[in-house]
Amino acid sequence: MNAEIIAVGSELLLGQIENSNAAYLSKELTTLGINVYHHITVGDNPDRLQAAVESAAERADLLIFTGGLGPTKDDLTKETVAKVTGAPLIYDDETEQRILAYYAKRGQTMTVNNRKQALILEGADVFPNDHGMACGMSLKTDKTQWIMLPGPPKELQPMVEDYLMPYLRRELYTNEKIESKILRFFDIGESKIAEELDDLIENQTNPTIAPLASEGEIKIRLTVKGDDPAENGRLLEEMKTEVLSRIGKYFYGEGEKDLRELVNDRLRASNQTIASAESLTGGLFAETLTSLSGASDVFPGGVVCYSNAVKENVLSVPRKLLDEHGAVSGACAARLAENVRKLMDVDIGISFTGVAGPDPLEGHEPGVVFMAISQIDDTTVIPLNLAGSRRNISGRTVKYGCFHLLKILEKQREKDG
């Protein structure tokens, strides 16, 4: 099966946004053994769009469109596919109800042009949009499978994960089972991964092995195909053991949950609460934990102590300590973690202080970071030395915080259990 990904939208051709969907979809399709031979981007012009669709349909079996499903008359994807395939556009009740509900929730009524988003191609299977209004769909004609997805990545990605991939798996493989395992690593660079796993990646057959880096975290997805579930499981386990024998010290977990979700889970499981004192990270740790629903059980709050006055007046760091050691110091980090633990009456206090840049601070270069984790009987200070932009340093500091919290909670669990 060979596929072509067609992005629709003049904003892409003007360079106003990057087409990140093409790479994302290609990577997903590759895991199903589908070859992608072309990416195309075309604007909201009816004639050029139609010409692009017609020539793509001559080349590929599977056409995946991204974008052009919105409410304006510039959104032409469905209309063009309808024209080329001859499938009429009809209103889909379920989609219309979803759109009406979306508006009702905001106390608004649906505008006329938004009703256009409830149009689907007759005979198509519909993928609901759980993060926006335009539904996705799949239509089969004689020679070609037509798939249409919304353009915004935050709508497209969950739709691909939750609906399109299971759908394609069902379509493509009737007997063969596909199984995946995700291994998660932190504090290891991409080139280090390449170095350590090069031969495995080069010679991959079944399972396949796909590393995916994002902001300091690395996921490695192992995917196995085969009729026999037991054999599949054995092959996955074997490859996992091989990978961990090489880079096990950077491993922190398996499955869909990321660092912050695992921290949340472990805190909840051990019935502990945490509070944060954030200078360098300016609230990012708190925001990271509270972005999970149910965070209130483990995280009652924190203090963003950007200035020394707040460190002193709200978190009771003695002026003398600040004068002697500076705010960018292990001593300050330790005191912040201890005091926020007491102030918020929690089990664990965590603190971050350091230099986010671009300018040096107290004689330290950007990237100098001190982090502390305080429990009733022990406070650990962890110094870090990071490179990168302001946002980068802050983001990675929070991840180091989660990583070390996990290690501490893990040790505790082993001791207790």
Place this chain on the structure above:
Amino acid sequence: MNAEIIAVGSELLLGQIENSNAAYLSKELTTLGINVYHHITVGDNPDRLQAAVESAAERADLLIFTGGLGPTKDDLTKETVAKVTGAPLIYDDETEQRILAYYAKRGQTMTVNNRKQALILEGADVFPNDHGMACGMSLKTDKTQWIMLPGPPKELQPMVEDYLMPYLRRELYTNEKIESKILRFFDIGESKIAEELDDLIENQTNPTIAPLASEGEIKIRLTVKGDDPAENGRLLEEMKTEVLSRIGKYFYGEGEKDLRELVNDRLRASNQTIASAESLTGGLFAETLTSLSGASDVFPGGVVCYSNAVKENVLSVPRKLLDEHGAVSGACAARLAENVRKLMDVDIGISFTGVAGPDPLEGHEPGVVFMAISQIDDTTVIPLNLAGSRRNISGRTVKYGCFHLLKILEKQREKDG
């Protein structure tokens, strides 16, 4: 003149890297008034590459290739263009000298396959590569201009800036100037923009008008072309006035700066400081402001008061108020904003409380938000009713916070000035 950007490389089709060059080049070409009608990505397969080149040459006057100029036998861009145009490949002395120098500098000798990188199309203008080995080039044939650039962005971007853009400017324009203006809006949906500006967008000529939505903010870019700078300025101003007469109430600023940057600027200009008390938003407001360098001048800190205990014990919200009105209330928001202003000894306190979801809280549905802004002589409570995911509600709440802060600071400036 209409252009097509052709990325060459199987790694793009496997999703191993994103094609950021297409958006970058499009943006650059747009400033020259060149229309880009297609982006194409094709792999390192000779037949498919040749077919893609031939059909692109039928559509466009200007073809820009990125990638496929390397030393391996998979790098086929020059070879394919040579085949299609009939221009022979010859060794370019200057490029060969540069490559030899590159190796000499490293104490190595040039390998045979690297000599391939010194091949150029006969008659082409050469763009030197100051950050790598593969040179770029431009070849003119009867109907088409062929431009070839290296794939890695860190080689391509300086080559575009230093050589390609000046080259195209010389080729295209002797006199014409291009000028842009960006207008920024908040709290207006894409379909509302479409409704209000439809006729302007439909009939755009000079200036052009391009709306671009991202997470609740909308930018509109007006671009004018012409020989006379004064006339250009007049046309831009005229279009701006027309746009604002329709959607002026959503307008918050002009230029490259976004909401948080403008809040930061205005606070700094008026010499005021701000602190935040965040329940719903869990630290996102603090993180948003502190992600800017120099934030410490205007933002000494804040409290994340996720639990009622922290609202009561750290921010002194009376238990009675919480019992009577609940934490999700205008009364609580007002008290939080006032008290964090006093606690942190700042000019302005801002607070956010509400329900991020997915579950209701205190009988309120997700999306019910109360925000308050407190100054020494006045506290304003602003209720919001938002829809969307947890992260969405939190993100938009912070933007509403910035938007209302801007309005208040603006009014103050008018009163004072």
